[in-house]
Amino acid sequence: MTSLTTETPAKYAVLMETNGEECESWLYFIKHDGNEDKLQHLLKQLEQIEMYIIDDLSTFDLDLEHLVSEQTAKDMTKVELNSVSFHRKFDGVMKTVNLGLKRKDSNEKRIRRAHKALGFGNIDEHIEDEDIDTEDQITERSESEHDDDEDLVPLPLNGEEQENVDENSDNSDNSDNSDNSDEEEDKVEEITQEMAQAQVKAQSKKKRKKKKRN
Secondary structure (H helix, E strand, O other): OOOOOOOOOOEEEEEEEEEOOOOEEEEEEEEOOOOHHHHHHHHHHHOOOOOOOOOOOEEEEEEEEEEEEHHHHHHHOOOOOOOOOOOEEEOOOEOOOOOOOOOOOOHHHHHHHHHHHHHHHHHHHOEOOEOOOHHHOOOOOOHHHOOOOOOOOOOOOOHHHHHHHHHHHHHHHHOOOOOOHHHHHHHHHHHHHHHHHHHHHHHHHHHHHHHHHO
């Protein structure tokens, strides 16, 4: 009689990075199977640090007791909660992570060493095969592709309401009798420019930290 063997489902450890500047926490799901020793070594190092936020540095926490399933790890990479970085999943072989902690180090210096080695998603320097779906990669439109007069957040109007808005807009454009029209137009343009500048600044920050997805 031939016995059927079933493969044990993969489990994932969770490394959490919390950054003081961005006020966000990012989860890195690391395949536990085959990486047990490397993860345990990383945990022993992190346990030597009393984690607290300093300036724009990151702190780290690693949970090896409560592993999650591959499906849970995959689902978490899909959630849209953070504005700076996605949660990420890694399926490859992990390298030994050496934070370079010294006995003479102050706790703050240990935090800085951990940040230098792992900060802003640098865990990907120590493990292979990040699981990224094509549809999750960043595709941001350039500001040059937008009309300056385009609404930053268009109203969800139905067909009839849109016709009324367009008609009112045409009437407003053709009217030269209003004494306040130039002043109002200047105010609108000023507000639009401020909003556009704010959006460019926000997108610049997003690209800087989300480049790991490209």
